[in-house]
Amino acid sequence: MAGISICFKFAAKESNMLLRKLTLGMMMILSPFFAAKAQLKINYELSFKEPQAHYAEVQMELSGLSKEFVDVKMPAWAPGSYLIREFAKNVEGFKANAAGKALKAEKINKNTWRVYTSGAKNLKVNYSVYAFEISVRTSFVDDSHAFISPTGIFMYPDGSLASSSTVQVVPFHTWSKVSTGLEPVAGKKFTYTASDYDVLFDSPIEIGNQDIFEFTAAGVKHEVAMYGGGNYDAEKLKVDMAKIVEQGTAIYGENPNKHYTFIVHNFQRGGGGLEHLNSTVLGASRDAYTTEAGYKGFLNLVAHEYYHLWNVKRLRPVALGPFDYENENYTTNLWISEGFTAYYENKLMLRSGLWTNQEFVSTLADAITAVVNTPGAKIQSASEASFDSWIKFYRPNENSANTTVSYYSKGELIGLLMDIEIAQATKGAKSLDDVMKAMYEKVKAEGKGYTDAEFKAMAEKISGISLTDFYSKYIYGTAPIEYQKYLAYAGITIKDENAGKQIPYLGISNRIIEGRNFISSVSRNSAAWTDGLNVNDEVISIDGLPAERNINQMIVQNKKVGDIIQIKVLRDGLEKDFSIKLKSSPNVKLSAELNPKATAAQKAVWKRWTGV
Incomplete structure (x- = not known):
C-alpha cells in the first residue's frame, strides 16, 4: 500500500509539473492578446x-x-x-x-x-x-x-x-x-x-438643472434627481422611498449598492420606468403628487423599479447577461423577471405601511380580473409571452388582446399563486421570499444566471412539494387561474360580482376621432367577432339611433342577451348593415376582502405570505 501511495505522489507531482508547463506555454501564447486588450x-x-x-x-x-x-x-x-x-x-x-x-x-x-x-x-x-x-x-x-x-x-x-x-x-x-x-x-x-x-x-x-435631494436607507446613499418640476414634497418622499428601500433589502439580507440614483422625469402626463444596475429612470405626472392615487401610484413605481435591483439586475435568467447588444436575447423567464417584480411591488407597498391590507387584496383582485378578462390568456402561455416579447409585447396591434397575454400581468399572478402555495405547503414556515433569496445567493455564488429548471428546483426544495403540475398549468399552459382556492388558503374571500348575471355584450372597444365613432378592437368569440364587425369600422347607428360615444354603455342600458340589433357602419367609404345577436358577457368583476373569521392556519399563511 505504501508503494502504491508513493507512485501516486510521484504521478501527481509529474502531473502538476506538466500542468505548470502547459499553463506557462498558454500564457506565453496568449500574452500578446491580453496585452493588446489591456x-x-x-x-x-x-x-x-x-x-x-x-x-x-x-x-x-x-x-x-x-x-x-x-x-x-x-x-x-x-x-x-x-x-x-x-x-x-x-x-x-x-x-x-x-x-x-x-x-x-x-x-x-x-x-x-x-x-x-x-x-x-x-x-x-x-x-x-x-x-x-x-x-x-x-x-x-x-x-x-x-x-x-x-x-x-x-x-x-x-x-x-x-x-x-x-x-x-x-x-x-x-x-x-x-x-x-x-x-x-x-x-x-x-x-x-x-x-x-x-x-x-x-x-x-x-x-x-434638475432638483436634487438625498436620503440614506439600508446604509446606502440615494440621490433623487427631479426634472420638470412638480408639486412633490421632497421631505415626505425621502421618508416613504426609504421605507421601500428598507423592505426590499430585508428580503435579500443585503443591498448591493454603494450609492443609488433615481432619475425622475415629471411631465404633464408621465409614467413608466426602467431599471438599471444602481439607478432607475421613472416617468411621473408633475401635478399628481398631492392626490392619494397619484402619490401612491408613484411610490408603487418606485417599489417596482427598486425591486429590480435584485430581481433581473443580479438575480437573472441565464440569457440576460453577458448581453449581446446587437441581437435579441431570448428567455422564457420574463414572467419571473418582470412579472414577479410587478407582484413584489405590491408586497413592498404593504410591508412599508403605504397600503392597507384591504388595498393590497383589492389590488390583487384587480390583477386577476385583468388576466381573466384577456382572451389572449387562453391562447398564449407565460413562457411563450416571455420568449416572444421581442416581436409582440412592444408591438401590439388591434388583435393583440385576443392572441397574447402580458408576462407582467400573468407573471404577477404566478408569483401570487406560487407564494401562497409555498406558504400553504410549509404551514406558514416559508414563502416565495425564501426562494428569491436562495436563488439570489446561488446566482451570486456561481456568477451566472439561472435556468428555468434551476428556478423550479429551488422552489420545490423550499416548498417541499412538486411544482410540475403548477408549471404545466400556469407557466407552460393556459389553464384557468384557480384564484378562489389559493386566496382561501390565506383567509381571503373573493367573489365575482358578475356571477349569475346575463349582461348583454357586443365585444368591441371604440374611439372617437373628430366626432366620428370608430371600432378599435373586437374581442375573440364575442357577438361582434362572430357576426362580422371589424376594427376601423365607423359606427353610424344602432337600431336606427345615432351611435353614442360609449357604445357598450348604450348596449347594456337598452338591450338584453339574445337581442338582435341592427348596426350600420361605414367601411372603406361604403355603408354596410349587420344583424348582431348579443351574447352574455364572459368578463368577471372580482372583489376581495379578508375573512374576519379566518382560521389559525389561514392566518399563519397570511402572515408568512405578506410579511405583516
Whole structure:
C-alpha cells in the first residue's frame, strides 16, 4: 500500500509539473492578446452644441490600437426593454481622425462603422446623435436638459465589451448638474468611469438643472434627481422611498449598492420606468403628487423599479447577461423577471405601511380580473409571452388582446399563486421570499444566471412539494387561474360580482376621432367577432339611433342577451348593415376582502405570505 501511495505522489507531482508547463506555454501564447486588450483605452466626451435641435455630440478616443482597422458598433436595444430599436438610425456625421488627419471610415452594416487606422495607435471618432423621443428607454435632448440612455448614444469597439472607459460630460453652458449611477473620477468634474460596457450601458445620465435631494436607507446613499418640476414634497418622499428601500433589502439580507440614483422625469402626463444596475429612470405626472392615487401610484413605481435591483439586475435568467447588444436575447423567464417584480411591488407597498391590507387584496383582485378578462390568456402561455416579447409585447396591434397575454400581468399572478402555495405547503414556515433569496445567493455564488429548471428546483426544495403540475398549468399552459382556492388558503374571500348575471355584450372597444365613432378592437368569440364587425369600422347607428360615444354603455342600458340589433357602419367609404345577436358577457368583476373569521392556519399563511 505504501508503494502504491508513493507512485501516486510521484504521478501527481509529474502531473502538476506538466500542468505548470502547459499553463506557462498558454500564457506565453496568449500574452500578446491580453496585452493588446489591456492597452486599449477608451475615453468619451459628451457635449451639446445644439440642444435646442435635439443633438448630442460624442467624441470617442481610442488608444492602444494595433490592427489595420477597428470596427465600432452602436447597440440595437436597451436591456430591460426587449425590442430591437435600431439606435444607429439616429447617428449623423460619423468621422474619424488621427492626430488631426482624417482617416478612411465606412459603414459596413446597419450598426457598424469600420475605421482604417493607417498605422495609427490612437484615433478619435466623432458623431452626432439625434435624440427626441420621450421615454424611459430612449435619449432626449432639448434646451432644458439632456437625458442620456447610453445604449443609444455610446458606440463600442467590436470585441471590447469587457473594456473599461471614461466619460467626460460637458454640459451646455446653461446647465450645471449631472446625475448618474456611474462612478466619478476623483479630481475631474463631470467625469465618470465604467469598468466595462455592461456598466456603462446600464448607467443613464441626466444633465441639466434638475432638483436634487438625498436620503440614506439600508446604509446606502440615494440621490433623487427631479426634472420638470412638480408639486412633490421632497421631505415626505425621502421618508416613504426609504421605507421601500428598507423592505426590499430585508428580503435579500443585503443591498448591493454603494450609492443609488433615481432619475425622475415629471411631465404633464408621465409614467413608466426602467431599471438599471444602481439607478432607475421613472416617468411621473408633475401635478399628481398631492392626490392619494397619484402619490401612491408613484411610490408603487418606485417599489417596482427598486425591486429590480435584485430581481433581473443580479438575480437573472441565464440569457440576460453577458448581453449581446446587437441581437435579441431570448428567455422564457420574463414572467419571473418582470412579472414577479410587478407582484413584489405590491408586497413592498404593504410591508412599508403605504397600503392597507384591504388595498393590497383589492389590488390583487384587480390583477386577476385583468388576466381573466384577456382572451389572449387562453391562447398564449407565460413562457411563450416571455420568449416572444421581442416581436409582440412592444408591438401590439388591434388583435393583440385576443392572441397574447402580458408576462407582467400573468407573471404577477404566478408569483401570487406560487407564494401562497409555498406558504400553504410549509404551514406558514416559508414563502416565495425564501426562494428569491436562495436563488439570489446561488446566482451570486456561481456568477451566472439561472435556468428555468434551476428556478423550479429551488422552489420545490423550499416548498417541499412538486411544482410540475403548477408549471404545466400556469407557466407552460393556459389553464384557468384557480384564484378562489389559493386566496382561501390565506383567509381571503373573493367573489365575482358578475356571477349569475346575463349582461348583454357586443365585444368591441371604440374611439372617437373628430366626432366620428370608430371600432378599435373586437374581442375573440364575442357577438361582434362572430357576426362580422371589424376594427376601423365607423359606427353610424344602432337600431336606427345615432351611435353614442360609449357604445357598450348604450348596449347594456337598452338591450338584453339574445337581442338582435341592427348596426350600420361605414367601411372603406361604403355603408354596410349587420344583424348582431348579443351574447352574455364572459368578463368577471372580482372583489376581495379578508375573512374576519379566518382560521389559525389561514392566518399563519397570511402572515408568512405578506410579511405583516
